[in-house]
Structures are given as C-alpha cells and as structure tokens.
Amino acid sequence: MIRTDPETPDLFITPVEEVFIRNHLGPAPRLDRDTWTLTVEGAVERPLRLDFPALLDLPQTRFTAVHECFGSPLRPHVPTRAVTNVEWAGAPLAAVLALAGPRPEARHVWLEGADRGDFAGESGLTYLKDLPLDQAGAEVVLAHSMNGEPLRPDHGYPVRAVAPRMFGTNSVKWLTRIVLAAERPDHLFTTRLYTRVPPGGGEARPVREKDVGSKLLTPRDGGSVPAGACELEGYAWSATEVTAVEIAVDDADWQPAELERRGPHPSWQRFRLRCDLAPGPHRVRCRATDSAGRVQPLTGDRNAVHEIGILAE
Template sequence: MKFSGYGLVQNRDPLVHENRITNERDLFKVWHLGIPDIVDSSQWVLNLTGLVEHPLQFKLSDLQSLPQTSVTAIHECAGSPLNPKVPQRRIGNVVWGGVKLSDLLKEVNILSDAAYVISRGIDEGVYNNVYYSNYEKDLPLDKALDPNVLIALTINDEPITVERGGPIRLVVPGYYGTNSTKWLTDLIISNVRSSSAFTTKYYMDREMVDGELKETPVWGIQPNSIIVHPQNGQTVKLEEITIWGWAWAESAIDVVEVSVDGGETWQQTNVEPRSNMEWQRFNYTWMPKSVGEYCIMSRAKNIEGFNQPITLKRNQVTRVMIFVEQCSDL
C-alpha cells in the first residue's frame, strides 16, 4: 500500500524518557511524498554516478558485504518547510549502522571539479499540491566525505524498515533529517546544487540582512535544547529539585543556561561532554524561593559561539511552566 502526501507518525515522546538511546518505535517517522511500494529488497540497486571516473552500482547484498560501522547520533526533523520558523523539536538519539559513504566515494574516483553529492529516493507523490517524481537533496562534498555519514542499513542494530526509509537510506549526522534521503536509489556527484524544489524552494531559510535577501540551506543542526524534568504543567514540592534535559547541535554544545524567571536571569548548568554525535545531558540544582508558578527556560550555545534564539525560529528556546506547592506536614 502506498501512502501519498506529507505525513508524520510518532507514537510516543522520546524526550520524556531518561534513556540516552531512543527506541526505534518512539522515533518520529515523517515523509513528504508517501511511502513507496517495495516488493523485493534483494533487487534494490544504489547507483553512484556523475562526476566520477568509475560509475558503480551496489545491490543491498553488496553493501552488506562491505566493512560495516556505526554512529550514535541525534536525528532531528527540521520541521515543516511551509512553516520553517515554528519549533517542533522532533528529535531522538539513535545508533545507525551501515557503510561509510566516504568508502564508496573512494571507489568511484571523484573528478576535481565536484562540489556536491546529490541524493535521490524512489518515493514519488504530491506535496503542497504539486506532483514530484522523486525526492532529491544535496550535500556539500566535504560533508559527504565525513566518516560519520552513512549508507545506513540498520537502526539500533535492527534492519531499517520500509516505513523508516529502508532498505537503504542516507544518514547525515549533524544535519537535519530532511537531508538523510530515504529509500535511496541514486547518488550523483555534481559541481552544482540540486535543482529540486526540496533544495531551491523548500528547506532554504530566507531573511533580510542589510537590505538584501540572504538564503541559507537548511543543512547543519543549530543549537537546541529541551527540558525533560520538570515537565510542562507539572506540580512539584517546595524543595530542592534537579532541572535537567538534553542539548544538541551539529557541533558540540559548550554551554547550557537555564532561567527560572522567564528569561530575566540565567544560570549556567553542568553539561556533559559529547560522545560521537550524540545529544548532551545538562543539569542544574534549583531551590524555589516560594510556592507559585514558574517559567523555566533553557538555551544552548555550541563551541562555535552560536546561541539558541529567543525569537521565533525552529530552534527557539524552550519554556516549561510549573507550579511549586508547599510540602505537606506529615
């Protein structure tokens, strides 16, 4: 059965759990053009063509026979390209397994004028009232050569399902999920960016800078964070509590601050160092001054000095409203 149109399936909220690794069943599933019919994955072929000396084809069995590796990484949806500034925070932390894309690129001998790797999936359908024969994205060649970028065959040590983009999908740790093309059939080495609407019209941030329009591809994940405890709407006792959550970005998070007064003042938290491409846990011990309602916020800064914005963007700072009540006298 083929589903058409933009869709999302998310059974549970992985952020409310303390587990570092997100269960596959809890990770969001999202698509633009529908889930394609895949009758026999053994017949699947990945083509590697374009500005190369030796174009190659890889069957699923070929990829399975190559040296395998894994990367533990955040996987975040960029949100709806129709409302790109609205925060959605569909995020998980999973273990991808497969073949390094850089290993395949070495086999084809890339020509000197190459600058991008265009990825194409087999999915087709209608998005925003327009029919597309496939889903297509691109990556800068330097990013494609990153050893963390995979032709993924597994997630959390299990084969990637068709609903998840299997049997073969691209995984680009550190980039928003829209760049990790599902149902991958083609990798095309190019000296120009893809002309697909999903690179030229959608997933292109636009803002006016000094009177001129600036366009930025939605590639690298910007600093973001989420408060896991306490949860929004929760009532807690008037006693010392630990505020904790997850922070993440393409590059490592250097600082996470929290505010317990709606952003008037900020306090630095303890942030664990990053391992691989994972999210990082932060925590802060807080003693409320009195009973009442509090607005708790978190904001992260990466090692490059970029902060989560207060203004409306996909990585806008998070806010949690809680109520502190008096401890009972028992």
C-alpha cells in the same frame, strides 16, 4: 505523514518505537532488501549498481548521533523540537565514492530516495537532496541499521543516507540513486524549499548543519512536582559541541546548569540543575551555547529557547 515522538528523558538512546517519522511524499515505499539496488552515476569514472550484500562487503561504521527534524519547510521559523538520539550502522559514503571514482568536474552529490508523490503544489516528485562532494564524502553514511536492528520501513529500509551533523531532511530515506554532478539540482527540496536567510541577512542558504538547541524533559510540561527541591533536566545538541546550558525559573537570572561533555560522537548532551520551587505555578526556560559561539534566541526562530510550565504543590 507526521508522528511525534514521546519524550523519554531517562534514555540516552531513543527507542526505535519513539523516533519521530516525517514523510513528505505519501506512504513509505515498501522495498525488498533482496531486490534493492543503489545506482551511482553522473560525473564518475565507473558507474555502479550495488546490491545489499555488496554494501555489507564495504567497510562498516557505527556511531551515535542526534536525529533532528528541521520542521515544516513551509514554516521554517516555527519551533518543532522533534529530536532523538540514535545509534546508526552502515557503510561510509566515501567507500562507495572510492569505487565509483569521481571525475574532476564533480562538485555535488545528489541523494535520491524511492518515495514518489506530490507536495506544495508540485506533482510527480521524488525526494532529492544534495550536498557538497567534499562534505558528503567526509560525513555521510549509508545506514542499514538503527539501534542494532535493521531499519524499519518507515525509517528508510533497507538503506538510507545519514548526515550526522545535519538536519534530518538531508538524511534521505529509501536511498536508491546517487548522482555526482558539477552543479546543484534545481528541485523543490533543494533550491526552492529547505533554504533560509542567515541571521543578519544575505543570500538564502540550504538548510544543512543543525542549530544549537536544548529541550527540558524533566519535569514534563504541564506537570506537577512537590514544592521545594526540584531537579530540572534535559538534553542539548548542535552541529558542534554544546559548551553551556543555562536555565531560568520565572523572572530570575539565568543559572548555569551542569552539562555533560559530548564525547567522540555527535550525540546530545544531558544537562541538569537543582533548584528550590515555592508553591505555585512556575515558568522554566533553557538555552544552550555551542563551541561556535551560537546561542539559542529567546524568541522568533525555530530554535528559540524551550519553555515549560509546571506547578509546585
């Protein structure tokens, strides 16, 4: 199931109603918070079964982070730009792992949701993702709240994993099972889909950390604006901080935009540039650079520069 989020350039936090929804395995499971449990098993000293009150008794954290869909795993190079900025609250996975006690051979964390179904010719699937234990323990949160309210059914109620610096595919919804293991699981959504070859070639790697990206939101694509002074605005994001955004109008040179700092959370960053537009149609593009030195490609990949067309009247 796919829904596309409306664009709300004036809002730093995306309203829940406008957060995109992506489901691979059919309708969203309808779980009851009163009967929900989370099992923690595998290479642990103390297997666990936590209910919702037990999760709330753990230390809690609240943070704002970009939530971005990688796009179709069957078309991994096609730009999608389904991206929002959300406030999450929940218990750090590290607190759950401390209760369970990973054994020395544990190297990977498997996260499994309650959704079941068929995808890409395979039947009877569960939604399963895996992460390195050290990375999952440092970053993942078991979230029960979005924008100050309980998760809604389509967003993973009652509990989902949230990996703030990673694509949404790693933030497993309707979380019911965690397995610690020495090896990665061989599964459609872990080793056969959601992998890609890095720039320059080499061995395929799991889709995890977000790419550097940016999106123009004002003016809207296909819209009209008064000729003359115009303010171009949007948001940029990455797994790390974005350090620069440039904007090009028609065939003119790239111009540096004013860019807000990211702050303590992995949120998106607003950018803006004032320019003068002659009457007529215009093509506007934006590209971002992050602190790792990654730059959006002009074409050919899922995070290629965003382009809009506007008419100055």
